[in-house]
Amino acid sequence: MKPRSSGSVIRLAAPLRALAQRFSFLLLVLASIALMMVGKIESVSVDSARARVTDAFAPILDAISRPAATAARVVESAVELENAFDENQRLKAENARLLQWRQAALRLEAENNSLRSLLRVRPEPAVNYIAARVIATPGSSFVRTLVVTAGRRDGVRKGQAALAGAGLVGRVIEVGEWSSRVLLLTDINARIPVILSNTRQRSILAGDNSDQAKLLYLPPDSPIQVGERVVTSGDGGLFPPGLPVGVVTAVSERGVRVLPSADLSRVEHLRLVDFGLPGTDLDSSPEWK
């Protein structure tokens, strides 16, 4: 009798357990979908929670990203050693060219200063830079962000511009105590007010998760040419005007594509721009009233 009853218990328990398992699966799927909704609606509190979690893991990410960075540097220096001669030739030529540009820049600066003093232009607010190391990339095909080792206690604020080497990289979207997250300008959610350097055409640079970004809201007959430089316009007062962003690489029916000046896939260090008071540049100043 006993073995039979225990057998029936097992026979009864197995489907029950299966049911519980299936139920927990459904529950967790629903929880995931609910989280997606919550993330859309309650983005502020989700961001602060995210900043805390990122803060907690930042020391580990920092530690494990160091050997990778070192290995990359070793490989890179070996490659550089191989190309040292050619590189030296190239740099000498570039240096000669840059010295000419320096003369031009000095002359223009002096001229600019004298014209500014004539017009009594208000100087732009001083810009401070915060240096930070990149410790993590998302490892996802649909998200373009970086986690860096500088946070609130280093003076990082939400909305600051991030620069690396040749140009703009993105914008700070989330700040923890000692880490923060930068949304790259190629992410599908990135929108940056820019101006084209030659035509002075204002536009919005939008990412689409590819390596190049596109320009939005251009008038249909704007005379944009391939090779034109794109810089931040400073509209909205979030970014200082004139930060180099990229170069126009294609103009077609399907839109204008911009290649970022900074190599976004190999950013190791970046500078966050602490741009004094927001909105100071384009506010109508008292003198004009």
Place this chain on the structure above:
Amino acid sequence: MTATFWQKVDKTGRNLAPFAVTVMMVLVGMIPVPVPGYPSVAPNLTLVSVYYWTIHRPDLMRPGVAFLIGLLQDFLVGGPLGVNALLLVVAQWAVLNQRRVFLASTFALLWFGFTLVMAGAVLLQWLAFSVLDAAALSILPALFQGLLTVAVFPAVGWLLIRVHRAFLNG
């Protein structure tokens, strides 16, 4: 024969190995590697780990554990919450249902099985992000990520077998 306190602690610690290893995989998958184009196709090591442990130790890789790990990944990656959690829960469920097939099969078949799981993951991820961003995104980066993950599967699998033998045998 009752286990002493320390034996219990030891056993609990060992049983945490799958969870700890998978969390480590989340973090290792986020290491910035300065190779052009790498960040968007970095292999999904987390999925490999969840796949392995679901087949070999389903008692230690329960749906709730997969959900928690996915949630952690969502927080760290910076994408919308819930996507990776959903992905890992569905993957865990799918693998658990076919576990007997996988357990009795050769490594090649295990690899093939992972290819199927990865294909499903690529599709699910693409669908979720397209809906959440309200845009038709390109599936190509995700596809390349899937291929790269399938390519590194043997190496990661070998590592997981080593961890499995070191912590959870006997």
